Amino acid sequence: MSQQPDVVVVGGGPGGAAAAYWLARKGASVLVVEKKSYPREKTCGDGLTPRAVRQLIDMGYDFDVPELHRVTGLRAYAGELTIELPWPRHTIYPDWGVVIRRADLDMHVARLAEKQGAVIRERTEAAPVLDAGGRLRGVSLRSADADVEEVEVLSPKVVVIADGSLSRFGRAMGAVRRRDYPFGLAVRGYHASRNSTDPMLESQLNIFDSEGRALPGYGWIFPLGDGTINIGAGVISSFKGWKDVNTSKVLDAYIAGLPAYWGVDGSSEITKPIGGKLPMSFSVAPKVGRNWLAVGDAVGAVNPFNGEGIDYAYETGRMAADVITEAIGADDLTRLTRYRDALEDEYGDYHRVARAFVIAVGNPRVMRTLTRTGLRSRPLMEWVLKVMANLLEPEDYGMAERVFHAIEKIVKVGPEPLLRA
């Protein structure tokens, strides 16, 4: 690579690695700057639905690695009601998902980007270099291994901001999160379990705070197939007092009530729970600037329906790579704004529905009614799984309206409409 790469990617998680993979594959010179070194931990449920698997297949991922566990669907329960739902058959997405620790997964995908020709510099932190008008002029790199306080400055044509949920780089570029959009808080830990080869993701739809209040969110067990399981719980910000919820206590209460087949008790804990934030529904803007774009959590790409962000980090990284390649090829960086349009085309309708949905389930009565009604009806739940995991067929045009009306039908919303467009 020449001294000045075409593109510098800040962050080597799913968003950054996918952007780098697709950029390098299309012939751009790419440098990924990752402040940690692989294999690096990321607080996560480690669960990948068919949408994420599709992206991994497209990047030539090797699924025959021992640390990966395949899952055939989702088991959902609330109280005495349980339902097992296989992943739907779909023309684009496979009918299986995987569970794999992020330390392994993210290293594998970064190596795929390297194989395409991307250069990855680990243990190196990137910061923006701005001109007097606050515009991005370059990227400064500081290696954790440098003997002296050495800072290198690069001036690529384009910067991809992929530094995750707190996105310091993005904030320095003026990006802010909309407070009226959903936001998630989640916590997870690892336990030993005799049932770690369970072929399904499992999720409990009724979780409670320490006062026994029902919360919008869910508890999960994602089995890793190696004698361990990832246990976590997450809530969404659409109810009063969400900031005061202690997610660790929510997790404790969930663990205390787990079905016996997991064999989880006081001695099964392997790691203490760690929490993290999930910026959702593309709540962060601006998403693109004169010579930069943001992807993954840095742009708030997490799906509010289910808290998934790995697949959307891969997808937005790929979309960014397409737009950048075109803009660089045409020597016209004004074309980078097409990224914003591409995001709206791909996700706009879906997220409008998702936002309405999370407002609705912020009302405990609605959450209770939906859970009870849903778990009694297999056809309804199959459909709900398709919507929540974003596995609808492309011709499911007008899905937004249909979801809207179905929720209104299931829940007698009373005189105040719960769902505002």
Ligand SMILES: Cc1cc2nc3c(=O)[nH]c(=O)nc-3n(C[C@H](O)[C@H](O)[C@H](O)COP(=O)(O)OP(=O)(O)OC[C@H]3O[C@@H](n4cnc5c(N)ncnc54)[C@H](O)[C@@H]3O)c2cc1C
């Ligand atoms: C508790 C919890 C559970 C979750 N469970 C799931 C799940 O089961 N399935 C799912 O799909 N999603 C899940 N998510 C969401 C998912 O983890 C994120 O959406 C996903 O990691 C986003 O990828 P990313 O590449 O945008 O960011 P990240 O994965 O956060 O990667 C950002 C990278 O940038 C690096 N970095 C940051 N700043 C700099 C800098 N200045 N210079 C260089 N490098 C930098 C970081 O070290 C990091 O490697 C969960 C999130 C949480 C908090």
